[in-house]
Each structure stands twice: as structure tokens, then as C-alpha cells.
Amino acid sequence: MGEFRFLLNGKVVTVKAPPCYTLLEVLRYVLRMTGTKEGCARGDCGECTVLLDGEPVHACLTVMTQVEGRSVTTIEGIDPQHPLVRAFVEAGAVQCGHCTPGLIISSYALLSRNPSPTEEEVREAIRGNLCRCTGYSKIVRAVLSAAGV
Amino acid sequence: MTSKSSYVGAPVVRRDAFEKATGTAMYASDLFPDDFLWVSVLRSRYPHAHIRRIDTAKARLHAGVVAVLTHEDVPVNRFGVFVKDRPVLCDDRVRYIGDPVALVAAETREAALEAVKMIEVDYEELPAVTDPISALRADSPKVHEGGNVCRQTSLRFGDVEGAFARADVVVEGTYTTGTQIHAFLETEAGISYLDEKGRVVVVAGGQSPHRDRAEIAHALNLPPERVRVITPYVGGAFGGKDDVTVQIHLALVTMKTGRPARLVLSREESMLSGTKRHPAIIKMRTAASRDGRLLANEVEIVYDTGAYAALGPAVLDVAIENCNGPYRISSAKIDAYLVYTNNMVASAFRGFGAPQVMFAMERQIDRIARRIGIDPIELRLINAIRKGDVYVFGNRMEGSVGIYDCLRIAREHPLWRERRSGEGLEYPWLRRGVGVAAGMKGYTIGALPDRGSVSVELRRDGSIAVSGSFTEIGQGVVESVAQLTAELFKVPVGKVHVLFADTERSPDTSVTSASRQIFLAGNALRKAFEEVVERVRDLIELDTGRRPTGVTFTEEGVVAGADEVIPLGELAERLESRGLGRTVIGTYEVPKVEPIAGTLEIPHLFFMFGVTIAEVIVNVLTGSVTVPRVVAVIDAGRVINPINFTGQIEGAVVQGLGYALMEEAKIVNGYLQTKDLSTYLIPSSKDAPEIEVIPVESYEEEGPFGAKGIGEVGILSVAPAVVNAVAEACGVEPTSIPLTPEKLYWLLKEVGVVDKIRGAGGRLE
Amino acid sequence: MEVPLHDVDVLVPKNLTEALRILSERRDIRVLAGGTDLLVQLRSGAVSKSDLIDISRLQELRYIRHSDGYIAIGALTTYSDIAGSDIVRRYAPLLAEAAETVGSVQIMNKGTIGGNVINASPAADSLPPLYVLDAKLKLVSVDGTRAVGISDFYRGYKKLEIRPNELLAEVRLRAMGAGEVGHFFKHGLRQGDAISVVNGAVVLDLDGDKVVNAAIALGAVAPTVVRAPEAERVLKGKRLSEDVMWEASREVLKSISPIDDVRGSAAYRRELSVNYLYMTLWRLAREVGAL
Incomplete structure (x- = not known):
């Protein structure tokens, strides 16, 4: 059992967990923060995307030693009033919604480094976030509309 | 948003x-309920094996293990909707690689x-039998004692032989379609616990809480009242959660241990044990006249249902019912087989048997058009069925039929009109093509009994539940449902509360499948509304002695009889105090039809239709196909919510694009090779085209406010449209x-396309 | 069936020296860099369970430098670092192209070039560019430092020229010169991220439209990435005509020995190898105005 300190959504947390536990296991099983979803646990679907020091990564492929001392942002750390959230809701980009938190995180990271992306750049940025319901059109539109494009 | 009293269409x-x-x-x-047990499932290692012995001793002794359960712990060890052929936990035999053998709770x-x-x-x-054609042979290994034919039926309509004799054109083909995996993002998941009354409660992703409850109660030999099923938000289903998945296992663990339990399948388990779209082999011979009239269709359908029947018997009917497409065709000969094999179980998947036959028929139609030298949409228009027509099975098309209008709109669409424009392609090895296909499928469950109930509670705060x-x-x-309620009662949609999918609290609206819930729940709501109107009459009669005729709901409240406007909250209060009750139940029953001999649920009364136009770019040096644009023209009845409607389509x-081009479950001798989302690929944001959805509002008179089902229609004609486009682009005739x-x-x-590009310098031979 | 990893110990060295000491003492340990491959393999049981040494925080192994005609890339440099590097874009653009297609943005942010080299998948996207740019791998241990050429490093399928106490510290490539052009290519089964059925890299040193030198490498068509010397030979000294490009492409068959797997048959891979080489040469020829 290890003890890990890191910044989670702006607050310092200390978690006891086996060192090879993934951030996803810690979020869901230890902290019971279930906004971050599990879709495959092997880096194929993007559902568990979180920001690690501001960059989107798979929580399922990040072990706790890689989290120690760093900053993690999950969907719970995104302001509910953020334009992306509103855009996803209003554009109809949410159906079953299971992929949505990961998509919002990936889109958030995109807009942080590229505030006015093209449609192609949006599609590139979210290519690792699978959605089985929407066909992606409304998701892409939501990201563009949040960016004011 | 439009005015607040007009929610349908908003x-x-x-x-x-x-x-x-x-x-x-x-x-x-x-x-994660308090004090829950983690459940893990042992699944079969072989596609087909006899179980001699199961030794759980070591597992039971492992630290932290609370229970290890096998078939001996299951009171009634067979489940299934049509045929109770599926073990909860395998006893004498395993029949596919995902078959569950034991449960561990720890x-x-x-x-x-x-x-x-x-x-x-x-x-x-x-020995395993893993292709349906071998499975039909007399000497093949038998998956079940009764043999490998799960269901077989032969149907004849009209003078098929005469039609073929008269035909100017006969096109023949054998088409195969793959095993599509639902790949919903949330795998099969649930928890269970005992409530204070000793009932076992299962909270799980599913599509049919009341039917799941019946399956659990049957397997555990309990009265249904001792089981409660709740379905929270589900992370995707598409038919893959139509059958029971984790529910019986969870209930069993909780009954045996008295403890809450949690079972969430891993992605790999989901891929192995989850149901699939039936892989199909379809032979078709279609006759037409020189002037483009379809005369006859001779069809042989073989669907591989895998190790267990699941919903396969009904899937086969949907295949039969739609295999002639949305066309006036005077004769048909259909032989259909649903076959057991040692492959993974096939059951419901959006389209429910129709996309396979639609692929075959719509490829046939394009080939006929090419033979006759007629525009493929013209050929379809010549034959398109209209409302009131008698379809080939002798059933009259009494519901709305929008296919003719869909085809006309498709014909005028710029993507179709300019389909041969020589748009500048970046490389000499690229080819462009545009293809079209039509689709149809019945919604509701046809000739099977189909009813649904909802309750409506008028609340004293003026809202409605x-x-x-x-x-x-x-x-x-x-x-x-909220929008339909708001429309009926003229209340703001925000004042409609919707409580759903809890067997303890929700009336049985039956299954959420077959694109039926808008129609069933919507019509049940209308019945409930009529019942409320009667209660209002009762109330006024009690209060005034006169029974009003006109009862109108307005934004201010209900107007009954005189000028009195009763706000909704007050109405609820008065109904309550007068002892009339402020909760009503509405039940709608789909008009009964007799099934055609040899079928379970043919015919449906109500059908959805659509046309897909797809543009493809083919790289002829790699075989890769990209799809830049798709137009979906959909007979939508009346659209209730345009955002949700276009979202569904x-x-x-x-x-459908995944089905057409990419989603290949590779199965070798019953073993799935593509067990994850890096080998079983579903479309990503970069694979998805620009999609234009055009609703054709055909107004279904029997539907709520003219609406019809739309959940499945969008997929039906995608694969044939894409493949027809590829055929157009490259001069090949794909059949698979x-x-x-x-x-x-x-x-x-x-066909020499590759060598033509390679030229003399590049020939490999 | 998932292998739980709760009993795996993860050692976290503070610096390279400590990492090398641990590696010299613990032969039973695996090196964890980004983790994008290793964690999947451990959990699926594809590799046996072992303790890990997590080197992902060793910033001293994360850099991209350019000097004396070489690009030096620290082993823990991520694909995102590489794809966004001006140095790489200028002097090894085909490596940037490869880094961009290796996987999703999430994978690019975590996966490292060193991890990709050590994981030794014959389909790894970063490897063909390393082959055509004559990469040298710097291996360090408590015993010292040595450099191994990339084609000597891979002795067979997942057989590596590395000692148990050694750590890959740096990948060093030749910087492309002014007359050189090149591309990475990849055949995946979807537009979004997908593992390569065939991939490769081509570098041409051109004098006008005449090929002075050519380097071609292909992946996923042999137990290791391979160079295609016969094809390179056809191109040398020639102008990029249709016939020459096809002839060279056809020669690639002499260098490859693909197998059937879940992503494609050997026969298809042979066809793709020829056709992709042609398409890549054609694009390069067009870009330099030879077509």
C-alpha cells in the first residue's frame, strides 16, 4: 500500500492505494468519484480522459506513482457553467452520456491551447474519444460553438 | 422555442x-452499495465442451471469497424470452466461449x-460447429438436443414461377453480412441488494425492467413480487441489453449471500458474452420487367443465432418481413432458417434482422437498375409502396407510408443530382462514387400482443408526474414523453416530471426496443389524458350536478363547462378531496392482427421508411473507403423533438457505416479474435461524415400527434448505400x-483496377 | 481474464543514477515509462507480472536537441513533444508525422519514444523513421554507456540488444539535409487512431528530380522493421518517373516477410507495401515538382 498526494481539482488529496493502482481505480473505487467513466480500461475508448498537469491522458493507463505530486482535473473539476458544458447540452451532443465527461475533458484541453479550432482540428482532438450514440456531428458542433466559431 | 403550449416539434x-x-x-x-460483494464470472474456455466436474474448493478457501456459485445453486437453470434454452450457469455443457460457468463473490x-x-x-x-451451413447438415455436431435448427419457415405468396417465366431481367446473388458488436460505451453492469421487505432489488443497465424481472423470478423460482428491477441511465444499449445480461447473476449472489453485490463486465467479457447482430447468408433471385417493375423475389435466409435462441426467432421474422424492400412486388418465395452454432449468441441489434436483408435487396435493386439501364432512384420510385397498398404478404399498408416522398426528395438532392460531377480528387488512385438505398422496418412488435401503460399523476403544485x-x-x-405530456395538458415542459423504469413504481410500458416507446408510451399517455378528462367531468358533475361535454386544457388550467378555469394544482387538490383520485393509468394496445401462417409476428401494422445517399472516396491501391457525406431522408411521421430526432438518425x-466498412468481429472456430476496441474498430470522429438529415413528415394517424418510431430507421439503408456507391465508383460488385x-x-x-494504375512498370506477376 | 496488479510494487527513482542502480540490483523488474503498452500487457497477462521501476518522472531524459547534424531525443520524450517540436518538424518531419498518427491525443501525451523502441512492436509507428534516419540508441548502465545502431538493436521479433541492467537513455538521428525530403506512411483500418497494418518511411536525397540517395523502411511486414535496400538501389541515380517509382516499389517485396494476423493477411500486406511505397514516392515527386 502506498500513500499518494496530489492536487485533485484544485484541492490537495492524500490517497492510500497500491502503487500500481491506476488513477481510474483510485477515482472510482477508492474516492468513488464516478464522473470519470470506464469504457475499456486499456486506452482504446477515451472515456476515462482526465487532465494530468493540464494535458489529457487516460486515467486507466496512469498509475499512482505517475500522479504523485501532480495536478489532476476530472469532470468534477470543470465549472458546470463552462461554455463547453452548456454547448454540449444545448447542441444535443449528449445522448447516453457515458462518453460525455471524457469528451468534455478532451475538448477543454483543445480549447485551452487552441481557442478557435477548425472543424478538422476538433475531429483530430477527439479522435480517441469514442461515442456510439451521436455520430459525432453534434459533438463537433458543440465544441465549435463553445469556442464561438 | 415556440410558444409554451406547443411542445411537439420543439x-x-x-x-x-x-x-x-x-x-x-x-x-x-x-x-457501490454499502458492504457489497464484488462479483466475477468464470466463462467457458471452449466453444463446445462437456463439463465433467467443477471443483470450487480452492476458490472457496481463497482469502476474501464469500461465495462460489455454480449451476447447483440455481433453482431453475434455464432462461430466455422465446425459448428457455440458456443456462444461468452451465451444467452439463458449455456451448460458446462466453458461456458462464461459475460466479465468485468476494x-x-x-x-x-x-x-x-x-x-x-x-x-x-x-467438436464445435461454427458456421450455420455446416450446422444444417445432418451429420453436424448438435448444439442442442433438438438439433441445430432453432426455427425454420417457408412462405409462398403469388405466382413466383410464372413471374420468373415472364421476367425480362433476373438478378441473382448471395450476400453475407458480419457479426456486429453493439460496443456500447458502458458495458453490462448492475448492483443488487435485499430491501427492507426482503425483496431482491436489481439495479442494472437494461431495456426491459418488467421482462427482466420475470426472467429473474423464473430462474430463482420466486414470485415476481419478490423481485424489483430498476433501470437507471444506461450507457448505450442498441438492443444489446434487450436480453438479460448481469441481472440473474446479481440476484443469485444476493439471494445466496444476503449481501449487496456489484457486477460490471470488463470490455473483453462484454465482447465475448454479449449478444451480437446475427451474421447472415442471404441468397436472392429477383425478377423484373424491362420497364422496371419488380415481379418476384426468391429468397433464402440463413441467420446464425449462435449457442442460444435469445430473441432470434423474432429477428428471423423481421428479416422475412422486410426482405422484399419497400416495394410493390407481386410474388415472393422465402425460406428462412435460424440456426444454432457454437458461436456467440446473436439477438437484438438496432434494425433487428432488417439491415442484413436490406443490404441484399438494395444491392439487387441497384444491379437490376444497371441491367435495365434505368436510374436507381427511378427504379425504386416505380415500385415504391404507397399507403393503402396491399403488400406482398396480403397485408394492407394502413399506417403512414412515406417512402415515395423520401425517394422523390432524394432524387432532387444536389448530392444525387451532381453525383457524376468530376470533382477534383487529390490523387490519381482515388475514385469517387455516390450510392443510394432505401430501407423499411416495422415498429412495435407486429402480430405479437403489444401493449403499454403509463401513469399520470396531477400534482397539487400544478406539475404533472x-x-x-x-x-x-x-x-x-x-x-x-415530457414533451407529449406538456402538449396534452398545456403545461410548461419543465413542470412535467418523468419517473421511469422501476418495476415497483412504473406501470409496464413493456420493452424499450422495436422503435416502439414513442408510439406506445405516447398513445398510453393519450389514453391517460382521456381518463383525466373523464375525471374532470366527474368532478364538475359532483360539484354542479351537470356533466360538462367540452373539457379543454389551456395554459391557465382546465376549462370545463361554464367559464370556470381551474388551474392544474387546484384541479389536483379538488380531485383528491372529492376522493376521485389524481392519478390515472392509460393503457394502449396496438390493434391486434392475426399472424401470417408460419410466422410469429408478421405482419406489422406500422412501418418506418428511409433513404440513404452516401458519397464515398475509394483508394483503389489500398481498398480504403472514406465517406465524406451522407444524406438521410427519413419518414419520421411527425418529429417530436428535432434535436433528438436528428441525433438518433x-x-x-x-x-451503419461501421457495419458497412469497418466493424469486423473476427471469429475463428468459435473463438473471438477481436476482443477489444483496438481490434474491433468502431468509427471515430474522423471516420464520421458530414450528415444531413431530412425528415419527411408523413403523419401517422394512429401515432401520438402523428409521430412514429424512428430509433432504428437510420441504420437500415446505410450499408447498401455505401456499397452501391463503391460499386458505382470502381465497377466492382461487392456482396459482403x-x-x-x-x-x-x-x-x-x-477486376483489374489495381493493375490499370500500376501500368507496365508495376505488375507484380 | 484480468490480472489484478494490487501486489505489484513500483519503485520510483529520483534520478538516472538511482534508476541505474536499481536496474543493476533487481533483474526481475520492468521499466515503466509512459505505460501505454506495458500496463495493458500486464493486466491482460500478455507479459508476466513483475515489479516496476517508474522512470516517467526523470525529466533529464525528456529533451529534443539539435547539433552537428544530429537530433538527440531523450527516451522519455512523448509523442506530443515530438509532434510539436520545431526541431523535429524541420530536420525529421517524417518522425513528426509518425508521432501524430501513433494514437489518440491521450496516447501521444503519455507514450514515449523510448517506450515505443523498447516495446518493440514490429508495427510501432515511430520505428520506420528511425530506420531511415540511421538512429543510434544510447544505452546506459552502471557499467557505462554504449551506442547501438537501430538495425543491430532488433535481432528478431521482440529480441533486443539490451542487457538487463541497461536503460535506453537517448535516440539519436541524422538530421535531414537541405536536399532531402521524406514522408511517413501508414495503413490503419480506420481514420481515427488504429494500429498499423503496414507502415513505413521514405527519405530521398534529391538533386532536382534525380535521386542521389534513398532510404526506405517498412514496419509490420517482418519480425522487425526492415530497410528495403533493393528498392533503394533502383531509385539511386534515377529520375522519379512512373516506371522507376513502380519498379522500386515492386522491389520492396524482396525485403519483407509478412504474416497473417487479426489485422490483415500476408498477401494483403505485400500488396500494401508495394502500393504505399509507390504512393509515397508519387507524393514526394509531386512535391518536388518532378511530376
Whole structure:
């Protein structure tokens, strides 16, 4: 059992967990923060995307030693009033919604480094976030509309 | 938004979107009841084997393990909707690689996973039969005692022989379609616990809480009242959660241990044990006259249902019913087989048997058009069925039929009109093509008894609570029900509360499948509304002695009899105090039809229709196909919510593209090779085209406010449209989907397209 | 069936020296860099369970430098670092192209070039560019430092020229010169991220439209990435005509020995190898105005 300190959504947390536990296991099983979803646990679907020091990564492929001392942002750390959230809701980009938190995180990271992306750049940025319901059109539109494009 | 009393047709933002987008919405996989046990499932290692012995001793002794359960612990060890042929836990035999053999319930996840590996199963491997054609042979290994024919039927309509004799053109083909995996993002998941009354409660992703309850009660030999099923938000289903998945296992663990339990399948387990779209082999011979009239269709349908029947018997009927397409065709001969094999179980998947036959028929139609030298949409228009027509099975098309209008709109669409424009392609090895296809499928469950109930409670705060057992699997049924309620009662949609999918609290609206919930729940709501109107009359009669005739709901309240306007909250209060009750139940029953001899559920009374136009770019040096644009022209009845409507169609289109081009479950001798989302590929944001959805509002008179089902229609004609486009682009005639790059490449090579580009310098031979 | 990893110990060295000491003492340990491959393999049981040494925080192994005609890339440099590097874009653009297609943005942010080299998948996207740019791998241990050429490093399928106590510290490539052009290519089964069925890299040193030198490498068509010397030979000294490009492409068959797997047959891979080489040469020819 290890003890890990890191910044989670702006607050310092200390978690006891086996060192090879993934951030996803810690979020869901230890902290019971279930906004971050599990879709495959092997880096194929993007559902568990979180920001690690501001960059989107798979929580399922990040072990706790890689989290120690760093900053993690999950969907719970995104302001509910953020334009992306509103855009996803209003554009109809949410159906079953299971992929949505990961998509919002990936889109958030995109807009942080590229505030006015093209449609192609949006599609590139979210290519690792699978959605089985929407066909992606409304998701892409939501990201563009949040960016004011 | 339009005026607040007009919610049907308004782009209302769905109420669950915000909580889902912020991560606060709870799915079954997000639940961790106090003191729960982690459950892990041991599954078969072989596609077919005899179980000699199961030794659980070591696993039971493993630290943290609370229970290890086998078939001996299951009171009634067979389940299934049509045929009770599926063991809860295998006893004498395993019949496919995902077949469950034992359950471990443990204090930790790790203990459960480790203990599963300590269970020793002594298998005697049996020869497996893994293709349906071999399975039909007399000397093949038998998957079930009764043989490998799960269901067979032969139907004849009209003078088939005469039609072929008269025909100017006969086109023949054998088409194969692949095993599509639902790949919903949330795998099969649930929890269970005993409530204070000793009932076992199962909270799980599903599509049919009341039917799941019946399956659990049957297997555990309990009265249904001792079982409660709740379906929270479901992270995608598409038919893959129509059958029972984790529910009986969870209930069993909780009954045996008295403890709450949690079972969430891993992605690999989901891929192995989950149901699939039936892989199909379809032979078709279609006759037409020189002037483009379809005369006869001779069809042989073989669907591989895998190890168990599941919903296969009904899937086969949908295949039969739609295999002639939305056309006036005077004769048909159909032989259909549903075959057991040692492959994974096939059952419901959006389209429910129709996409396979639609691929075959719509390829046939394009080939006939080419033979006659007629525009493919013209050929379809010549034959398109209209409302009131008698279809080939002798059933009259009494519901709305919008296919003719869909085809006309498609014909005028710029993508179709300019389909041959020589748009500048970047490289000499690229080819462009545009293809079209039509689709049809019945919604509701046809000649099978089909009814649904909802309750409506008038609340004293002026709001309305509606409840039904429909499940929110992403399609947006909750908001649509709210909009219909708002429209009927003339209340703001925000004042409609929707409680759904809890067997204890929701009347049985039956299954959330077959694109039926808008129609069933919507019509049940209308019945409930009529019942409320009667109560209002009763109330006024009690109060004034006169029974009013006209009762009108307005934004201010209900107007009955004189000028009195009763606000809704006051109405609720008065109904309550007068003892009339302020909750009503509305039940709608789909008009009964007699099934055609030899079928379970043919004919349907109500059908949905659509046309897909697809543009493809083919790289002839690799076989890769990209799809820049798709137009979906959909007979939508009346659209309740345009955002949710286009969302359903766009999603179905992309699922259809996956089916057409990419989603290849590779199965070798019953073993699945593509067990994850890096080998079983579904479309990503970069694979999805620009999609234009055009609704054709055909107004269904029997539907709520003219609406009809739309959940499945978007996928029906995607694969044939894409493949027809590829045929147009490259001069090949593919007969098999998914049309993967490799499959297409070899076709291109065969017809000389590759060598033509390579020229003299590049010939490999 | 998932292998739980709760009993795996993860050692976290503070610096390279400590990492090398641990590696010299613990032969039973695996090196964890980004983790994008290793964690999947451990959990699926594809590799046996072992303790890990997590070197992902060793910033001293994360850099991209250019000097004396070489590009030096620290082993822990991520694909995102590489794809966004001006140095790489200028002097090894085909490596940037490869880094961009290796996987999703999430994978690019975590996966490292060193991890990709050591994981030794014959389909790894970063490897063909390393082959055509004559990469040298710097291996360090408590015993010292040595450099191994990339084609000597891979002795067979997942057989590596590395000692148990050694750590890959740096990948060093030749910087492309002014007359050189090149591309990475990849055949995946979807537009979004997908593992390569065939991939490769081509570098041409051109004098006008005449090929002075050519380097071609292909992946996923042999137990290791391979160079295609016969094809290179055809191109040398020639102008990029249709016939020459096809002839060279056809020669690639002499260098490859693909197998059937879940992503494609050997026969298809042979066809793709020829056709992709042609398409890549054609694009390069067009870009330099030879077509």
C-alpha cells in the first residue's frame, strides 16, 4: 500500500492505494468519484480522459506513482457553467452520456491551447474519444460553438 | 422555442443532458452499495465442451471469497424470452466461449478475480460447429438436443414461377453480412441488494425492467413480487441489453449471500458474452420487367443465432418481413432458417434482422437498375409502396407510408443530382462514387400482443408526474414523453416530471426496443389524458350536478363547462378531496392482427421508411473507403423533438457505416479474435461524415400527434448505400459486409483496377 | 481474464543514477515509462507480472536537441513533444508525422519514444523513421554507456540488444539535409487512431528530380522493421518517373516477410507495401515538382 498526494481539482488529496493502482481505480473505487467513466480500461475508448498537469491522458493507463505530486482535473473539476458544458447540452451532443465527461475533458484541453479550432482540428482532438450514440456531428458542433466559431 | 403550449416539434433541451455532461448522472456501473460483494464470472474456455466436474474448493478457501456459485445453486437453470434454452450457469455443457460457468463473490475486486482462476473445470472438448451451413447438415455436431435448427419457415405468396417465366431481367446473388458488436460505451453492469421487505432489488443497465424481472423470478423460482428491477441511465444499449445480461447473476449472489453485490463486465467479457447482430447468408433471385417493375423475389435466409435462441426467432421474422424492400412486388418465395452454432449468441441489434436483408435487396435493386439501364432512384420510385397498398404478404399498408416522398426528395438532392460531377480528387488512385438505398422496418412488435401503460399523476403544485417502464438508453425517450405530456395538458415542459423504469413504481410500458416507446408510451399517455378528462367531468358533475361535454386544457388550467378555469394544482387538490383520485393509468394496445401462417409476428401494422445517399472516396491501391457525406431522408411521421430526432438518425448512420466498412468481429472456430476496441474498430470522429438529415413528415394517424418510431430507421439503408456507391465508383460488385479495405482490395484487383494504375512498370506477376 | 496488479510494487527513482542502480540490483523488474503498452500487457497477462521501476518522472531524459547534424531525443520524450517540436518538424518531419498518427491525443501525451523502441512492436509507428534516419540508441548502465545502431538493436521479433541492467537513455538521428525530403506512411483500418497494418518511411536525397540517395523502411511486414535496400538501389541515380517509382516499389517485396494476423493477411500486406511505397514516392515527386 502506498500513500499518494496530489492536487485533485484544485484541492490537495492524500490517497492510500497500491502503487500500481491506476488513477481510474483510485477515482472510482477508492474516492468513488464516478464522473470519470470506464469504457475499456486499456486506452482504446477515451472515456476515462482526465487532465494530468493540464494535458489529457487516460486515467486507466496512469498509475499512482505517475500522479504523485501532480495536478489532476476530472469532470468534477470543470465549472458546470463552462461554455463547453452548456454547448454540449444545448447542441444535443449528449445522448447516453457515458462518453460525455471524457469528451468534455478532451475538448477543454483543445480549447485551452487552441481557442478557435477548425472543424478538422476538433475531429483530430477527439479522435480517441469514442461515442456510439451521436455520430459525432453534434459533438463537433458543440465544441465549435463553445469556442464561438 | 415556440410558444409554451406547443411542445411537439420543439427543440427542447433534454433534461438529463446537464447531469450527464457534468458527470453527476449515475449509471448502474457508478453504484457501490454499502458492504457489497464484488462479483466475477468464470466463462467457458471452449466453444463446445462437456463439463465433467467443477471443483470450487480452492476458490472457496481463497482469502476474501464469500461465495462460489455454480449451476447447483440455481433453482431453475434455464432462461430466455422465446425459448428457455440458456443456462444461468452451465451444467452439463458449455456451448460458446462466453458461456458462464461459475460466479465468485468476494470482499475485494482482486480476490474475486483471483478466485475465478482457481476454479477447476474438467472439460471434455466436443467438436464445435461454427458456421450455420455446416450446422444444417445432418451429420453436424448438435448444439442442442433438438438439433441445430432453432426455427425454420417457408412462405409462398403469388405466382413466383410464372413471374420468373415472364421476367425480362433476373438478378441473382448471395450476400453475407458480419457479426456486429453493439460496443456500447458502458458495458453490462448492475448492483443488487435485499430491501427492507426482503425483496431482491436489481439495479442494472437494461431495456426491459418488467421482462427482466420475470426472467429473474423464473430462474430463482420466486414470485415476481419478490423481485424489483430498476433501470437507471444506461450507457448505450442498441438492443444489446434487450436480453438479460448481469441481472440473474446479481440476484443469485444476493439471494445466496444476503449481501449487496456489484457486477460490471470488463470490455473483453462484454465482447465475448454479449449478444451480437446475427451474421447472415442471404441468397436472392429477383425478377423484373424491362420497364422496371419488380415481379418476384426468391429468397433464402440463413441467420446464425449462435449457442442460444435469445430473441432470434423474432429477428428471423423481421428479416422475412422486410426482405422484399419497400416495394410493390407481386410474388415472393422465402425460406428462412435460424440456426444454432457454437458461436456467440446473436439477438437484438438496432434494425433487428432488417439491415442484413436490406443490404441484399438494395444491392439487387441497384444491379437490376444497371441491367435495365434505368436510374436507381427511378427504379425504386416505380415500385415504391404507397399507403393503402396491399403488400406482398396480403397485408394492407394502413399506417403512414412515406417512402415515395423520401425517394422523390432524394432524387432532387444536389448530392444525387451532381453525383457524376468530376470533382477534383487529390490523387490519381482515388475514385469517387455516390450510392443510394432505401430501407423499411416495422415498429412495435407486429402480430405479437403489444401493449403499454403509463401513469399520470396531477400534482397539487400544478406539475404533472408521468411514469412508465421505458428505459433511458440515450435515445431521449424521457424528454419526448415530457414533451407529449406538456402538449396534452398545456403545461410548461419543465413542470412535467418523468419517473421511469422501476418495476415497483412504473406501470409496464413493456420493452424499450422495436422503435416502439414513442408510439406506445405516447398513445398510453393519450389514453391517460382521456381518463383525466373523464375525471374532470366527474368532478364538475359532483360539484354542479351537470356533466360538462367540452373539457379543454389551456395554459391557465382546465376549462370545463361554464367559464370556470381551474388551474392544474387546484384541479389536483379538488380531485383528491372529492376522493376521485389524481392519478390515472392509460393503457394502449396496438390493434391486434392475426399472424401470417408460419410466422410469429408478421405482419406489422406500422412501418418506418428511409433513404440513404452516401458519397464515398475509394483508394483503389489500398481498398480504403472514406465517406465524406451522407444524406438521410427519413419518414419520421411527425418529429417530436428535432434535436433528438436528428441525433438518433446521425448516430444510426455512423453505426451503419461501421457495419458497412469497418466493424469486423473476427471469429475463428468459435473463438473471438477481436476482443477489444483496438481490434474491433468502431468509427471515430474522423471516420464520421458530414450528415444531413431530412425528415419527411408523413403523419401517422394512429401515432401520438402523428409521430412514429424512428430509433432504428437510420441504420437500415446505410450499408447498401455505401456499397452501391463503391460499386458505382470502381465497377466492382461487392456482396459482403463489412467491406473492409482488404476485402475490397482483392475485388479491385480481380477486376483489374489495381493493375490499370500500376501500368507496365508495376505488375507484380 | 484480468490480472489484478494490487501486489505489484513500483519503485520510483529520483534520478538516472538511482534508476541505474536499481536496474543493476533487481533483474526481475520492468521499466515503466509512459505505460501505454506495458500496463495493458500486464493486466491482460500478455507479459508476466513483475515489479516496476517508474522512470516517467526523470525529466533529464525528456529533451529534443539539435547539433552537428544530429537530433538527440531523450527516451522519455512523448509523442506530443515530438509532434510539436520545431526541431523535429524541420530536420525529421517524417518522425513528426509518425508521432501524430501513433494514437489518440491521450496516447501521444503519455507514450514515449523510448517506450515505443523498447516495446518493440514490429508495427510501432515511430520505428520506420528511425530506420531511415540511421538512429543510434544510447544505452546506459552502471557499467557505462554504449551506442547501438537501430538495425543491430532488433535481432528478431521482440529480441533486443539490451542487457538487463541497461536503460535506453537517448535516440539519436541524422538530421535531414537541405536536399532531402521524406514522408511517413501508414495503413490503419480506420481514420481515427488504429494500429498499423503496414507502415513505413521514405527519405530521398534529391538533386532536382534525380535521386542521389534513398532510404526506405517498412514496419509490420517482418519480425522487425526492415530497410528495403533493393528498392533503394533502383531509385539511386534515377529520375522519379512512373516506371522507376513502380519498379522500386515492386522491389520492396524482396525485403519483407509478412504474416497473417487479426489485422490483415500476408498477401494483403505485400500488396500494401508495394502500393504505399509507390504512393509515397508519387507524393514526394509531386512535391518536388518532378511530376
